[in-house]
């Protein structure tokens with residue numbers, strides 16, 4: 823996986839100068855002291871982000887709105903990455919629902 827982006831800089835010398843950069847998996851440092859929260863991690867881009875964080879030894883909180891889809895994604899990621907199960911924790915979160923967000927914060931606070 824490689825990310826690439828172009829950002830506008832905003833300095834006095836050259837207001838419209840564009841600065842581009844790429845970020846590849848190999849650029850990711852060891853993340854064994856970090857806890858990452860990934861929303862939308864059960865599929866697509868979020869799933870791949872979780873995979874790469876696990877492969878770089880982060881502890882990952884996968885925050886998804888659907889328990890079944892989250893459980894299936896966790897099982898698949900544990901199988902593929904072979905990381906210990908305690909490195910990948912699933913917590914329910916629907917980002918469109920304030921009550922769900924508050925509950926997620928409570929659950930996350932008791933996890934850490």
Ligand SMILES: NC(=O)c1ccc[n+]([C@@H]2O[C@H](COP(=O)([O-])OP(=O)(O)OC[C@H]3O[C@@H](n4cnc5c(N)ncnc54)[C@H](OP(=O)(O)O)[C@@H]3O)[C@@H](O)[C@H]2O)c1
Nearest residue numbers: 861862863864865866867868886887888891915916917918
């Ligand atoms: N954390 C993030 O910022 C994040 C994560 C992933 C994707 N995205 C963005 O989504 C777009 C498409 O990416 P994709 O191809 O990977 O899309 P995708 O395959 O459709 O996945 C989108 C993810 O977002 C989840 N999601 C959608 N609404 C949600 C809500 N209200 N609460 C919690 N989770 C919700 C989906 O969960 P369900 O399976 O339950 O529908 C799914 O896991 C891109 O623009 C990408 O930047 C952002």
